[in-house]
Amino acid sequence: MLQLETCNLNPVRGRITVLTNTGVCMKILVARIPEEGSAYTGSDPGTIMDVENDPLISSFGDVYYELYAQKVSGELIVRGTLSAGVEMRCARCSEFFSTTVAVSDFLRAYPAPEGTDQVDVTEDLREEILLHLPGFAVCGESCKGQCAQCGANLNDGPCDCAKNDSPNPFSALDGLSL
Numbered sequence: 364m365l366q367l368e369t370c371n372l373n374p375v376r377g378r379i380t381v382l383t384n385t386g387v388c389m390k391i392l393v394a395r396i397p398e399e400g401s402a403y404t405g406s407d408p409g410t411i412m413d414v415e416n417d418p419l420i421s422s423f424g425d426v427y428y429e430l431y432a433q434k435v436s437g438e439l440i441v442r443g444t445l446s447a448g449v450e451m452r453c454a455r456c457s458e459f460f461s462t463t464v465a466v467s468d469f470l471r472a473y474p475a476p477e478g479t480d481q482v483d484v485t486e487d488l489r490e491e492i493l494l495h496l497p498g499f500a501v502c503g504e505s506c507k508g509q510c511a512q513c514g515a516n517l518n519d520g521p522c523d524c525a526k527n528d529s530p531n532p533f534s535a536l537d538g539l540s541l
C-alpha cells in the first residue's frame with residue numbers, strides 16, 4: 364500500500380499528481396478551484412495501482428486521467444475518464460497478455476466544507492479502474508486454452524495428448540467376438 368499520509372504536497376498546475384517519498388498519489392487542491400471548476404489531465408505511473416500481489420495482473424502501464432472538478436454546495440464533484448494499459452492473465456491459457464481498461468464515467472462526490480484544503484482521489488481512481496477490468500479476460504476470442512491433461516498451451520500447437528489417441532473405454536469391446 365502507498366502511504367498516502369506521508370504525501371508532500373507538490374502540485375503541478377492542471378495535474379493532480381503529488382510526488383511522495385513512497386510513490387505517487389493524486390490530490391485535488393480544493394481551495395484553488397475557481398467557481399467554474401478545474402480540469403486535470405495527465406498520467407501517472409502504473410505503480411499507483413498497487414497490484415503486486417494480484418495473481419491475475421502482472422502490471423499496469425501509465426494511468427491516464429481527464430478529470431473535471433467543481434465545488435457544488437459544500438461538495439467537490441469529480442468526474443471524467445480514466446484509462447490504463449494492463450498485463451492480465453488469460454482465463455483460458457493462463458498466459459499474460461496486454462489489454463486496456465477504460466473508465467468513461469468516473470463520478471464521485473466528496474464532502475468539501477468551507478476550509479477544505481485538498482481531496483485525495485487516489486483510492487477511488489484505483490478502485491474504479493479495478494472494477495472495470497474484465498471478469499473473464501481472454502487473450503483473444505480464438506484462444507484455444509490449455510490441455511486439461513498436460514496443461515500445455517494449445518495456442519502453441521497440439522500437445523502429445525492430442526497426437527496419441529486417447530484411450531477409449533469401449534475400445535476393448537472391439538476385440539470381443541460375440
Ligand SMILES: [Zn+2]
Binds near residue numbers: 456508
Ligand atoms: Zn489465452
Ligand SMILES: [Zn+2]
Binds near residue numbers: 525
Ligand atoms: Zn496435453
